[in-house]
Structures are given as structure tokens and as C-alpha cells.
Amino acid sequence: MRALAWMKRNLFNGVWNTLLTLVTAYLLYAVGRAILVWAFTEARWQVIPANFRLFMVGPFPPEAIWRVWVALAIFLALVGFTAGVVVRRRYLGTAAAVAGVLYLLAFPVLLPSSRLGLLAAAFAGGLAWLLAGSIAPRLARRLLAPVWFLGTLAAIQVLSGVPSQRWGGLLLTVIATFFAVVLAFPLGLLLALGRTSKMPVISLLSTLYIELVRGVPLVTVLFLAWIMVPLFVPEDFRVPQLVRGIAGFVLFAAAYLAEYVRGGLQGVSRGQWEAAWALGLSGFQTVVFIILPQALRAVIPALIGQVIAIFKDTSLFVIIGIMDLLSMAQVVLSNPKFLGLEREVYLFVMFVYFLGAASLSFLSRRLEAAMGLGKR
Amino acid sequence: MEPIVKMENVNKWFGSLHVLKDINLEVAPGEVLVIIGPSGSGKSTLIRTINRLEPIQEGRIVVDGVELNEDLRNVEAIRREVGMVFQQFNLFPHMTILDNVTLAPTKVRGLSKEEAERKAMELLERVGIADQAEKYPAQLSGGQQQRAAIVRALAMEPKIMLFDEPTSALDPEMIGEVLDVMRELARSGMTMLVVTHEMGFARDVADRVIVMDEGRIIEEGPPEEIFSNPKEERTKNFLHRILHH
Numbered sequence: 001m002r003a004l005a006w007m008k009r010n011l012f013n014g015v016w017n018t019l020l021t022l023v024t025a026y027l028l029y030a031v032g033r034a035i036l037v038w039a040f041t042e043a044r045w046q047v048i049p050a051n052f053r054l055f056m057v058g059p060f061p062p063e064a065i066w067r068v069w070v071a072l073a074i075f076l077a078l079v080g081f082t083a084g085v086v087v088r089r090r091y092l093g094t095a096a097a098v099a100g101v102l103y104l105l106a107f108p109v110l111l112p113s114s115r116l117g118l119l120a121a122a123f124a125g126g127l128a129w130l131l132a133g134s135i136a137p138r139l140a141r142r143l144l145a146p147v148w149f150l151g152t153l154a155a156i157q158v159l160s161g162v163p164s165q166r167w168g169g170l171l172l173t174v175i176a177t178f179f180a181v182v183l184a185f186p187l188g189l190l191l192a193l194g195r196t197s198k199m200p201v202i203s204l205l206s207t208l209y210i211e212l213v214r215g216v217p218l219v220t221v222l223f224l225a226w227i228m229v230p231l232f233v234p235e236d237f238r239v240p241q242l243v244r245g246i247a248g249f250v251l252f253a254a255a256y257l258a259e260y261v262r263g264g265l266q267g268v269s270r271g272q273w274e275a276a277w278a279l280g281l282s283g284f285q286t287v288v289f290i291i292l293p294q295a296l297r298a299v300i301p302a303l304i305g306q307v308i309a310i311f312k313d314t315s316l317f318v319i320i321g322i323m324d325l326l327s328m329a330q331v332v333l334s335n336p337k338f339l340g341l342e343r344e345v346y347l348f349v350m351f352v353y354f355l356g357a358a359s360l361s362f363l364s365r366r367l368e369a370a371m372g373l374g375k376r
Numbered sequence: 377m378e379p380i381v382k383m384e385n386v387n388k389w390f391g392s393l394h395v396l397k398d399i400n401l402e403v404a405p406g407e408v409l410v411i412i413g414p415s416g417s418g419k420s421t422l423i424r425t426i427n428r429l430e431p432i433q434e435g436r437i438v439v440d441g442v443e444l445n446e447d448l449r450n451v452e453a454i455r456r457e458v459g460m461v462f463q464q465f466n467l468f469p470h471m472t473i474l475d476n477v478t479l480a481p482t483k484v485r486g487l488s489k490e491e492a493e494r495k496a497m498e499l500l501e502r503v504g505i506a507d508q509a510e511k512y513p514a515q516l517s518g519g520q521q522q523r524a525a526i527v528r529a530l531a532m533e534p535k536i537m538l539f540d541e542p543t544s545a546l547d548p549e550m551i552g553e554v555l556d557v558m559r560e561l562a563r564s565g566m567t568m569l570v571v572t573h574e575m576g577f578a579r580d581v582a583d584r585v586i587v588m589d590e591g592r593i594i595e596e597g598p599p600e601e602i603f604s605n606p607k608e609e610r611t612k613n614f615l616h617r618i619l620h621h
Contacts, residue, residue, distance in 0.1 A: 274429050275466035275525075279480035279532060280456035289479060293470050 038343075047341045048348050049109040051332045055352070058168015058323045058331075064161060068171060069117035071155040076125030078151045084132025085140045092129070098359070152182075164240045168323035170352060176242065176324065177311045180249035184310075187250060188257025193287065195258065196265050206258070213255035219316060222248040226320045245322050253310050260302040264295030304364035308357045315353075325349060378441075380405045380536060380567055381426060386435035388421065395421050396432070397591040405535075408568045410578040410599070413588035414614055419571040422588065423538045426569065427451075427458045440535055456484060459529030463541040465521045467513035467528070473500070474509040477528045485532065492531070499527040503557045519550030523557055530561075537561065539570040575619060579603055587611045 011021040048055070057068055083092060103118060110118070132140050159167065159175075167175065194206030213221065225248030230239050268291050276286040296303070315326035323331070329345045332338055338345070379402035388396035395418050403409055411419045424430040425437060428444050428451050437444040439454045468476050477499070478492040487495075500506040503523040505516075513521055522542060529537060539558065543551045555577050562568055562581045572578065578585055579599045586596040587608070595608045606612050 269464075269466075271462060271464050271466040272468065275460075275462065275468070277429065278427055278455060278458070278460035279528070280452055280484045281480060282452060285483055289483065290468055294468075297470060 043344050044341060045344055047332065047338050047344050051328075051338070052109045053111075054169060054332060055325065055328050055348070056169050057171045058328055059166050060168065060171065061162060061166060065113070066117075067158050067161050069121060070158045072117070073121040073124040074151050074155040074158070076121045077128035078148055080125035080128035081132045081140075081147060082144065084129040085137070085144060102355075164242045167242065169328045170325050172242070172317075172323060173311070173314050173325045174356075176246055176249065176314045176317065176322075177307070179246050180253060180310050180314075181307050183246070183250045184253035184257055187254035189261055189292075191254055191258035192261035192265060195262055210255045210258050213252055214259070218248075218252050218313060219319060221252045222316060222320055224248065225251060241320065241322050245317055245320055249310060249314070253306060256306055256309075257303065260299045260306065261295060263302070264297075264299040265291065267298050268294045300368055301364055304360060304367070308360050311356055311360065312353055325352060377404055379403055380440055381569070382436075382438045383425075384436040386425065386432050386437060388425065388430065388432045388434075395591050396425070399435070399593060401586070401593065403536075403567060403569065405567055406565045407583045408562045408566075408581055409570065410582035410585045411569065411571045411588060412573070412575070412578060412585060412614070413594075414617075417588040418591040419588050420540050423540060423569050423571055426536070426538060427455050427460060429460075456532060457534055458536045458538060459532060459534035460538045461522070461526050461529055461540065461542045463544050465513070465518075465525045465545070467521055467525055469513050472510050472512055473505070473516070473524045476513070476524065477531045480528070481531050496527070496531055499530055500524070502560075503527055504553075517550060518546045519553045522546065522550075522554045526554075526557055526561075536567045536569070539568065539572065541571050541573070543572065543574060573618060575603070575615075587614070589614070 012018045053062070057065070060068060083095070099122065103122075106118075107115065135143075191206045191210055194202045195210060197203045197206070222245065226241075226244045229244045229247050233239055272290055272294065273286060276290045281289070314324050317324040318327040318330065326349060329349045332345055333342060381401070381403040383399050383401040386396055386399040386401075387394070399422065401422075411422065413419050421430055425432050426439060426444075440457050442450055442454055444450060444454060467473075468479070471479065474493065474496055477496040478487075478489065481487040481492040481495065482489055497506055497509065500509055503526065505520050505523055505527075508516055508520055508524070513524070516524065526542075542558070543554050546554065551574070555574060558568070558570070558577070559581055570577075570582075582599045584596060585599045585602045586593050587602065587606075587610075588594065589610050595602065595606065595611050602611065603615065606615060
């Protein structure tokens, strides 16, 4: 009854609103019905399972696929370890549930070996989580950085058994995003500090760089990195496409990150600087212990927004011939067997991007909530 | 006895605004000096030059035998020996009270974490907020925050404490608890320079009161003399305004 009363008050109060409600309802019905009918009767979804491997890893040689599983296991172990150190237990239930649903969704599509590989990788993650919980918190915290460093090196070492030209699909998109973010972050931090610096030369150069990069389209930076990076290394050393592509992203994203961080820096009150100085902290200590933690906390949503943007923008790799997730769609569609299935293929690719972006976004909100405690 | 703070012909400008004019001041070790005067008279600026939060353009400042100059090492050496308490507390909001207090002793003095925490708890106990150690500043009342800020400064074992209107941002019912801590500190022999509008505190605790107006020290002397028998017309006006509002 309350629903009826609500509808009467909000949807059918007066001639115009009633008319508007009816028209909108009809449009929603028509469009929704058309999509559902198409999805369940006409759409030929078989194209997705048939090319699932291509979407996930591109032209990665099937006999070397164990390398991907090992790398994934290492990555999940790192994530698990980190979760064990920083995240409270109740979020782990949510994470496990989401992972479980995705696993069940993908289950029919996966090869038996992949089902096993995924389980093994998840197991590695769980094990690392338990390990992190069993050692002293302070030690675990201190181990975090070296563990990530070594783990990342190991994962890349394992993957490098296959030349990077043959990495592709979601695997490549994730790798590119990871390295673009990890490398762009320190550069962005330095640029932000540089721009707010009192030394005129440093401030001017940083400002110049930031404004220059922000003033041009990403595609041009990508092209430029693609052409320029080989100029900086010895001639007989061929820089892999992927490295050049990532370099472009790093140069581009750093400028945006720098501006977000600068916003955060300027939001920290002058009193914080003065209190730190008055205690005898050096300028460096003040920045590291007092200013940056507050500045970064304030701009976490913007920073994660930038990470999501990088994740989605890696689809521009298509242009410089790197085989990321989106270019896999083109590869599949150019196969005569799958002619005319653009809708199915692109909807699927959209769905994968959306899953990635949505989970990052969820992570951002959790992080904000977890860190909001000390704020005034 | 050799003065622990010595200012000679100090002049300071903010742009074209002349905010400190020919300041000459000596503070003896253990002395409690209260600085009063109308707002905008340069009181805060004066004490902020002592740990060089405000640089000066003319004159000399010597603190504990070290001359304040451009040399960053001298500045940091002096800041280690001079504690400061701010009007707005300026606690670090992303750290617990305990971390606020132990940060400088561990990072600047090189104390071990355990040693610093032991000392911090002792001090927090002394000002009555040991039970708040694990909380964040935002979870404390204004009075508790200011007491924590005093502890943070004391943890560095400074020889001099500067107080920049420490009770001006507090609700009236919390002023007393902060002044009590300052009284106790004064009795313990700490050298203190206090900018305040709390005339009662000045009367009870100060060894000497100086009155500032328009960037100058216009009058100084023991509190009973300043409060009951001021020589300067401007001092009389100021005291009249502040005591009978």
C-alpha cells in the first residue's frame, strides 16, 4: 500500500507527470524487452567461450600457459599477504564471495587445466593471507614493500619465458595497468612536490611538464613514447612494444597524478608544517611523515579514479599494435567464423572492463572508509 | 645568569608592514614571561621568531648560546630545544595521540620506540590523559587536545616552551584544565614565553609581563606593577578594555 501511495504522490500527480510516467515506462519496456529478447534468443554467445583463451591471454602459447598460472599465483599471494596485513577480516568474506561467483560463472568456459590453475592460484593467495596473519604485525608491515618488489620481479621473470610480443588479452591489460600505475605514482609524487617547491627552477620545470602533458591527447603521448623511447637506448637493443607503451602511460598519468597530489598538499594546513618544524623535524621528515600521508589520504578517490582511467585507457594500445583486451576483440571479429558478432564480442569486453573498474571503485570506497578514522 | 633567549634590535616586516620594531629582550633560564597586548600588536610574531617560524630582517636572536641565522643546522638545533604550543593545537590528525607524542623523540632525538613510548605515557599521565593515548586527535575534546599538544612538545625535553595563545580556541569550561598544566609546568622551573589574554594566569604565574603595541614593547615589569599601576596610557586602555568587557 505504501508503494501505491508513493507512486501516486511521485509519479501520477497531475496530467503531465502521469503522461511522462507512461511514456517513460513504455520506452523502458520497449528497450529492455528488445535487449533481453536479443540476448536470450538471437545472440550467439558461443563466440565468447570459443575464444575465451584469446580474450584472457591473447596469443600466449598454450604449452607455456603454466607460466601465467604461476605468475597469477604469485600475484594473488602478494594480494593475500597485503590483505592479511592491512584489511580487516570482514571484507575478506565479501572478496571471497565475489571471487567464488566469478569462478562459478567462468567454470563452464574454462578448460579443466585452467579450473585447476585458478584454484591453485587462489590457494596460494589464501596461504599467504594465513602466513601474514601468523607473524608479528610490525614485522609483516615492514616486509610488505620488499615482498611486493621481489614478488613482482619473480612474476615477470616467470612470464618472460615467453617474449612479451606474445602476451595479450586481459593478461596484458592487467600487466600494463599495474606497471603504469606503480611507475607513474612516484613520478607524479615528485612532480607534485616539485611544483609546490620554493625553488623556482624545479617548480618551473615541473609546472611546464605537467601543463605540457595535460595539454595534449593521450594518443599523441603514446605515439611519442613509441617513437622516442628507442632513441634513449643503444641501437642494437630493441625495446619491446609493451615497454614503450607503458612508458607513454607513465609519462601521461604522472602529470595527472601530480595535480591530484598537489591538490592534497595544498589542503594540508600551514599549522601542520609549523607544528612539525617546531618539533625539530627536517623538511624531508615533515613531508614524509606529516604532509604526504594527509595529502594522499585526502585524494584517494581521485587517485583510484586515475588508476581506473589507466585501466580503461590501455585499450588505446590497439593503435600502436599491442594486443590488449580490446584488440583481441578485433582479432576475434576478423575471423570469418565469427563474422557479424560485434555486439556479443564488444558487450563481453565491456563487461570485463566494467568488472575491473567496478572492483577498483569498490576498493577505493573501502579504503576511504578504513582510513577516514583519523580525520578531523 | 646568562640569558637563555636574547633578542637585539630585532626588526621584521611583512612586505611593507613593519610588525616588529626594535625589539630588545632577554629571558633568564626558568623565567616565566607573559606577553600581552591588543591583537595585531606583534605578540605572536615575536615568539614565532624565536624558533624561526618567522624569519627576521634585522637584528640578532641568540637562543641557548646558538645564534639563529640562515644556517639550517642552527635552526634545527634550536627547534630541538624549543617546544611550541599553538592556538589551534596542530596535532597530526592521521596519528594516534601516542604516535603524535613519540614521533619527534624517535625521529629527531633517536630514542628507541619503547623508550619514547614509556616517556610519552609518563607525560600523558602527568596531564591526565593517559587513557586517551590510543585515540586520534579528532576523538578528543579541545582541552584534551591542547594538553596532548603540550605533551608532544615536552616529550622532546625542551629547555624553553613557547605558548601562542594556547587557550584562545577553547570552550570556556576547558580553559582551566590547560592553564593548570601550564601552572604546574611553570612551577617545575621551565622557561616559558606565553602569549595570552588570560590575565588571571599572568598575575599568578608570570615573573615578568611585557606589553606590546604596534610592534613595540611599550612596557614591562612584574605582574603586580603592570596590572595595578601601569605607567603607559596605552597599557591602561588595553587593560581596561580586557578586564571590564
